Amino acid sequence: MSLIVQKFGGTSVADTERIRHVARRVADAYARHPEGVVVVVSAMGKTTDRLVEMARELNPEPIPREMDMLLATGEQISIALLSMALQQMGYKAISLTGAQAGILTENVHTKAKIVNINTDAMRRFLAEGYIVVVAGFQGITADHQITTLGRGGSDTTAVALAGALEAPVCEIYTDVDGVYTTDPNVVPEAYKLAEISYEEMLELAQLGAKVLHPRSVECARKYKTVIHVRSSFNSREGTYVKAMKDLEVHRPVTGVTLDSKQAKLALRDVPDKPGIAARLFGALAEAHISVDMIIQSVQDDATNDIAFTVHEDDLNAATAITRQVGEEMGAGETVQDPHIAKVSIVGVGMAGTPGIAANMFQALAEGGINIQMIATSEIKISCVVSRDQARQAVQLIHDTFLIPEIDDELALSASGSSEGLA
Amino acid sequence: MSLIVQKFGGTSVADTERIRHVARRVADAYARHPEGVVVVVSAMGKTTDRLVEMARELNPEPIPREMDMLLATGEQISIALLSMALQQMGYKAISLTGAQAGILTENVHTKAKIVNINTDAMRRFLAEGYIVVVAGFQGITADHQITTLGRGGSDTTAVALAGALEAPVCEIYTDVDGVYTTDPNVVPEAYKLAEISYEEMLELAQLGAKVLHPRSVECARKYKTVIHVRSSFNSREGTYVKAMKDLEVHRPVTGVTLDSKQAKLALRDVPDKPGIAARLFGALAEAHISVDMIIQSVQDDATNDIAFTVHEDDLNAATAITRQVGEEMGAGETVQDPHIAKVSIVGVGMAGTPGIAANMFQALAEGGINIQMIATSEIKISCVVSRDQARQAVQLIHDTFLIPEIDDELALSASGSSEGLA
Numbered sequence: 136m137s138l139i140v141q142k143f144g145g146t147s148v149a150d151t152e153r154i155r156h157v158a159r160r161v162a163d164a165y166a167r168h169p170e171g172v173v174v175v176v177s178a179m180g181k182t183t184d185r186l187v188e189m190a191r192e193l194n195p196e197p198i199p200r201e202m203d204m205l206l207a208t209g210e211q212i213s214i215a216l217l218s219m220a221l222q223q224m225g226y227k228a229i230s231l232t233g234a235q236a237g238i239l240t241e242n243v244h245t246k247a248k249i250v251n252i253n254t255d256a257m258r259r260f261l262a263e264g265y266i267v268v269v270a271g272f273q274g275i276t277a278d279h280q281i282t283t284l285g286r287g288g289s290d291t292t293a294v295a296l297a298g299a300l301e302a303p304v305c306e307i308y309t310d311v312d313g314v315y316t317t318d319p320n321v322v323p324e325a326y327k328l329a330e331i332s333y334e335e336m337l338e339l340a341q342l343g344a345k346v347l348h349p350r351s352v353e354c355a356r357k358y359k360t361v362i363h364v365r366s367s368f369n370s371r372e373g374t375y376v377k378a379m380k381d382l383e384v385h386r387p388v389t390g391v392t393l394d395s396k397q398a399k400l401a402l403r404d405v406p407d408k409p410g411i412a413a414r415l416f417g418a419l420a421e422a423h424i425s426v427d428m429i430i431q432s433v434q435d436d437a438t439n440d441i442a443f444t445v446h447e448d449d450l451n452a453a454t455a456i457t458r459q460v461g462e463e464m465g466a467g468e469t470v471q472d473p474h475i476a477k478v479s480i481v482g483v484g485m486a487g488t489p490g491i492a493a494n495m496f497q498a499l500a501e502g503g504i505n506i507q508m509i510a511t512s513e514i515k516i517s518c519v520v521s522r523d524q525a526r527q528a529v530q531l532i533h534d535t536f537l538i539p540e541i542d543d544e545l546a547l548s549a550s551g552s553s554e555g556l557a
Numbered sequence: 558m559s560l561i562v563q564k565f566g567g568t569s570v571a572d573t574e575r576i577r578h579v580a581r582r583v584a585d586a587y588a589r590h591p592e593g594v595v596v597v598v599s600a601m602g603k604t605t606d607r608l609v610e611m612a613r614e615l616n617p618e619p620i621p622r623e624m625d626m627l628l629a630t631g632e633q634i635s636i637a638l639l640s641m642a643l644q645q646m647g648y649k650a651i652s653l654t655g656a657q658a659g660i661l662t663e664n665v666h667t668k669a670k671i672v673n674i675n676t677d678a679m680r681r682f683l684a685e686g687y688i689v690v691v692a693g694f695q696g697i698t699a700d701h702q703i704t705t706l707g708r709g710g711s712d713t714t715a716v717a718l719a720g721a722l723e724a725p726v727c728e729i730y731t732d733v734d735g736v737y738t739t740d741p742n743v744v745p746e747a748y749k750l751a752e753i754s755y756e757e758m759l760e761l762a763q764l765g766a767k768v769l770h771p772r773s774v775e776c777a778r779k780y781k782t783v784i785h786v787r788s789s790f791n792s793r794e795g796t797y798v799k800a801m802k803d804l805e806v807h808r809p810v811t812g813v814t815l816d817s818k819q820a821k822l823a824l825r826d827v828p829d830k831p832g833i834a835a836r837l838f839g840a841l842a843e844a845h846i847s848v849d850m851i852i853q854s855v856q857d858d859a860t861n862d863i864a865f866t867v868h869e870d871d872l873n874a875a876t877a878i879t880r881q882v883g884e885e886m887g888a889g890e891t892v893q894d895p896h897i898a899k900v901s902i903v904g905v906g907m908a909g910t911p912g913i914a915a916n917m918f919q920a921l922a923e924g925g926i927n928i929q930m931i932a933t934s935e936i937k938i939s940c941v942v943s944r945d946q947a948r949q950a951v952q953l954i955h956d957t958f959l960i961p962e963i964d965d966e967l968a969l970s971a972s973g974s975s976e977g978l979a
Contacts, residue, residue: 151614186634192573193638194645201644204652205637208630212608215627219616222623230626235701279657
């Protein structure tokens with residue numbers, strides 16, 4: 136038995152009844168981990184949205200320092216209320232703001248990185264038998280300025296605390312049962328994974344799986360902290376995110392993701408001379424527009440087409456920039472297509488299993504789905520397809536690679552459970 | 558021209574529209590006080606009530622440390638939003654929590670006293686041209702624990718900051734125009750006082766005038782800070798609370814107060830021997846019941862009646878204690894009267910003007926109002942009367958001592974205005 140860190144998100148503490156429920160979960164953990172429980176909580180349900188709305192009413196572009204001052208209150212409310220609920224149940228509990236918990240960040244507002252965690256105060260309270268309740272998402276600079284960690288910040292706080300306190304497992308409680316092979320709203324046969332590697336989870340998170348933020352996964356990988364993603368509404372085992380040796384991996388594909396917020400831009404007839412791509416993507420970067428996939432195809436007449444995808448919210452800004460750069464460079468027309476989606480498969484076993492890409496393209500072809508763009512990495516293959524065929528594409532790919540019966544059994548045996556053998 | 562401290566209460570910052578309005582008031586002050594403006598704000602409108610309600614849902618008796626952790630968020634939200642509103646108007650503004658403003662308190666929760674204010678951070682920001690927006694009601698202990706100052710805490714913060722920063726005037730913005738001779742809801746002829754002494758304001762505050770908390774008045778007296786109580790909804794001059802020499806005081810009576818939350822208890826036929834009063838009031842104090850007025854009258858047969866007043870909420874608890882002590886001491890019956898009220902007059906000029914008490918009693922007698930108890934101090938006379946005659950009593954007393962025309966003129970000349978002479 137050992138110290139454990141638990142994190143409960145905004146949905147899990149959305150009202151006082153749910154906070155009481157969380158207190159019971161924490162108390163259960165305390166019974167199993169007498170060495171200590173550290174709980175990280177987010178702001179209650181819609182608190183952050185409500186604060187942001189008030190801020191925008193007063194200032195459409197609030198200064199980041201003041202946004203942090205404002206938003207940090209959300210978690211502070213949660214820690215006080217959860218501590219009160221635990222105290223009412225007879226437990227010693229103490230709430231700590233990010234500053235009080237010793238979470239030192241760099242001097243950057245709304246997206247600060249943690250630079251150090253001074254665990255003295257936490258260790259002192261743990262030694263005195265307190266359940267320590269820490270505000271997620273926030274920290275303090277050396278100059279006593281309140282900072283926040285940006286999206287997924289509470290997950291990052293929890294994983295970083297687990298690393299600093301040398302807790303072997305960090306439990307992330309959320310409103311889903313764990314990490315699924317794909318979105319069950321798209322594919323009814325989607326099933327929960329018993330375990331997944333850091334690398335796969337990173338790819339899934341970057342591809343839009345909302346269950347964990349990439350930063351928290353990176354942090355866990357760095358400190359070798361096992362993340363246990365599980366539901367705050369039931370006590371079933373969730374998904375363990377952990378280091379996995381290649382030998383442990385019995386499946387070529389771990390998950391399928393769908394990103395329907397992408398849009399495509401193409402610049403036609405680009406003269407075939409150096410520096411044009413650098414010019415175009417430099418201009419987009421200056422405008423803070425993230426470009427995802429890029430394809431350049433050479434035509435017969437020594438001109439190129441350059442096609443790329445951006446977030447659909449950036450489409451109009453990106454179009455204007457592309458059109459201007461195109462004119463300056465003597466290229467042809469700029470064409471936009473907002474009706475696309477990106478479908479991806481992720482799996483560390485992919486590299487050792489030939490033919491995965493071919494199988495994916497084949498599945499889409501048999502469904503009559505045209506692939507517009509392709510991008511690959513060692514553990515990922517992404518295809519851009521028409522948005523109205525995207526859900527069908529996910530279903531077809533899931534059918535091809537992820538057969539629940541077999542994989543479930545493999546997953547169970549891989550996680551060391553003997554249940555499958557009974 | 559000099560530094561000024563302004564304080565806006567919860568009603569003044571109840572929503573974003575009112576916060577914008579406050580920002581304009583602050584900007585006006587900045588134009589008149591280029592040396593600097595420090596603004597203290599309370600939590601928005603009903604925020605504190607809402608937080609307290611959630612706390613009680615989880616824990617009927619929340620630990621004070623966690624209440625402070627919870628409630629301190631209210632002011633933190635206000636300072637961030639007000640700073641954003643000022644920034645939107647083009648001003649340099651910075652929000653500071655109690656801790657960041659250097660407000661060090663004793664290590665007591667929910668009612669901490671300020672022990673020191675380190676003004677370094679505030680002075681640095683003021684020197685850089687920032688409008689400094691400070692969270693009222695809160696501070697921090699030497700051990701980094703968040704504390705709150707209890708009722709009236711934001712007023713106390715503002716006055717203490719004015720003292721520490723050597724600002725000659727602290728403006729307290731509220732939802733009334735200033736300090737009135739009595740409650741205008743009771744006496745339509747009540748009028749605003751141009752100025753009032755610290756001592757009178759203290760008595761009025763202790764007698765239930767809600768416009769300022771006694772602690773803030775005590776603090777202002779200590780540092781000789783002038784408090785200007787004024788409305789946040791108009792730009793009229795309010796009331797100056799300040800040191801006043803006897804010669805400046807042209808009126809014997811400054812204000813009339815009504816406290817309708819009192820109840821009376823009497824213990825009959827108390828044997829005339831030492832220690833009984835000590836026994837009774839000791840028992841009440843142990844039960845945390847505050848006793849206000851006490852009257853002991855000797856009867857012919859060498860027994861006493863002891864009558865006293867308590868807050869009506871404490872009446873039943875006080876009755877039970879009195880009955881028990883009475884039985885132990887061989888006294889007679891305990892009689893309660895919940896239908897009373899306390900009417901008081903306050904004025905530092907009273908001491909130098911003979912016959913004030915007689916005039917007060919005469920006014921009540923002419924109105925057919927029976928006086929049940931009397932208590933006096935150097936600058937105050939209080940009478941207990943039947944609650945259903947209390948408003949009439951206030952009207953009669955106000956008619957006797959506070960004639961608007963004459964007093965207004967005196968007040969104007971006393972405040973140095975030449976308007977009355979024009």
